[in-house]
Amino acid sequence: MNANIELENKYLLLTPGPLSTSASVRRVMQRDWCTWDKEYNGLVQDIRHRLVALATQHTEKYSAVLMQGSGSFSVEAVLGSAIPHNGKILIINNGAYGARMVQMARCLKIDVVELAYAETQIPNLADIEKVLEDDSITHVSCVYCETTTGLLNPIQEIGKIVKAKNKVWIVDAMSSFGGVPMDIADLEIDFLISSANKCIQGVPGFGFIIAKNEQLQSCKGLARSVSLDLYDQWNTMQQHDGKWRFTSPTHVVRAFYQALLELEQEGGVAARYQRYTNNQQRLAAGMQALGFELVLDSNQPQSPIITTFLYPNEADFSFQALYENLKQAGFVIYPGKVTDLNCFRIGNIGEVYLDDIERLLNAVEQYRQA
Numbered sequence: 001m002n003a004n005i006e007l008e009n010k011y012l013l014l015t016p017g018p019l020s021t022s023a024s025v026r027r028v029m030q031r032d033w034c035t036w037d038k039e040y041n042g043l044v045q046d047i048r049h050r051l052v053a054l055a056t057q058h059t060e061k062y063s064a065v066l067m068q069g070s071g072s073f074s075v076e077a078v079l080g081s082a083i084p085h086n087g088k089i090l091i092i093n094n095g096a097y098g099a100r101m102v103q104m105a106r107c108l109k110i111d112v113v114e115l116a117y118a119e120t121q122i123p124n125l126a127d128i129e130k131v132l133e134d135d136s137i138t139h140v141s142c143v144y145c146e147t148t149t150g151l152l153n154p155i156q157e158i159g160k161i162v163k164a165k166n167k168v169w170i171v172d173a174m175s176s177f178g179g180v181p182m183d184i185a186d187l188e189i190d191f192l193i194s195s196a197n198k199c200i201q202g203v204p205g206f207g208f209i210i211a212k213n214e215q216l217q218s219c220k221g222l223a224r225s226v227s228l229d230l231y232d233q234w235n236t237m238q239q240h241d242g243k244w245r246f247t248s249p250t251h252v253v254r255a256f257y258q259a260l261l262e263l264e265q266e267g268g269v270a271a272r273y274q275r276y277t278n279n280q281q282r283l284a285a286g287m288q289a290l291g292f293e294l295v296l297d298s299n300q301p302q303s304p305i306i307t308t309f310l311y312p313n314e315a316d317f318s319f320q321a322l323y324e325n326l327k328q329a330g331f332v333i334y335p336g337k338v339t340d341l342n343c344f345r346i347g348n349i350g351e352v353y354l355d356d357i358e359r360l361l362n363a364v365e366q367y368r369q370a
């Protein structure tokens with residue numbers, strides 16, 4: 001018996017995952033579940049079907065696989081399971097998450113071609129076309145919302161080139177799926193990767209892959225890892241009605257199911273996208289009015305997920321002091337990740353509304369005036 005358990009959140013997480021969840025998502029984790037019991041496996045199946053339905057109108061061609069671990073584990077499961085030993089992948093990299101895919105591919109001894117850009121730069125379509133003249137390339141991957149900056153990469157245009165060349169198309173939609181409308185059939189995506197604690201607004205503990213059935217089938221026997229064998233995980237879930245291979249994060253899965261229901265109640269992805277967009281626009285305008293410049297300029301595709309701000313050009317500015325001050329006021333913001341810029345980030349996904357953004361802006365203003 002412990003009377004000192006903290007149940008209330010002390011601050012709002014303005015970080016793009018883990019993020020602030022609703023009280024009801026947290027509350028449903030109070031119950032324990034048996035991993036192999038029908039009741040729990042039925043929940044898993046329902047989640048898998050809902051994920052496919054969120055991803056596309058052409059549901060019959062696709063399947064969802066849930067994978068233990070953070071989002072990166074699911075990215076690694078795809079890279080390690082989809083590319084045959086004589087395959088070769090082009091990875092488009094304009095941020096920390098693109099770079100992480102390159103690191104994974106190299107660690108897994110996959111033949112990789114990296115097309116690298118500055119973090120604030122949009123990948124160039126002509127460059128991609130040129131690299132794909134190399135016929136030995138079998139797979140292409142790219143991040144949709146690069147959380148490093150908040151840039152939204154042009155996956156529709158890139159995908160057209162990738163599919164015209166008949167390559168397998170992998171998209172890290174970690175911080176966009178569920179918060180930005182997309183149809184993976186229209187986008188011709190073969191493997192889409194996301195996780196529980198991003199725009200679906202669940203708690204951290206697993207990732208998921210939504211992929212074409214035929215692509216999942218062709219992963220058979222290719223995995224470079226037992227735990228991260230995408231085919232085996234999928235096949236087990238298919239054959240045994242929602243059973244995971246190893247211990248699954250049961251409470252997290254139950255919370256995710258609640259989060260999916262709440263996404264539906266909000267009005268689906270379109271409504272959530274609108275809320276995030278309103279948050280982002282108010283945040284960007286308000287921060288600019290307080291003297292913080294945006295890292296992305298207005299003709300770059302800014303996602304509604306996260307915004308990057310430059311440190312103000314003042315000798316005595318301290319991010320750490322701003323961070324601590326805002327934390328006291330009830331907001332946690334995010335350090336920057338752009339290599340050669342002094343910047344910080346503020347996320348606006350999760351259980352975050354315009355009122356919260358207004359309160360944050362007031363807190364920043366008070367700090368600036370103090």
Ligand SMILES: *Cc1c(COP(=O)(O)O)cnc(C)c1O
Pocket residue numbers: 017070071072073097143145146147172173174175195
């Ligand atoms: C969050 C995120 C990931 C996964 O990060 P984890 O810390 O492993 O959950 C991967 N790619 C992008 C674009 C992300 O935003």
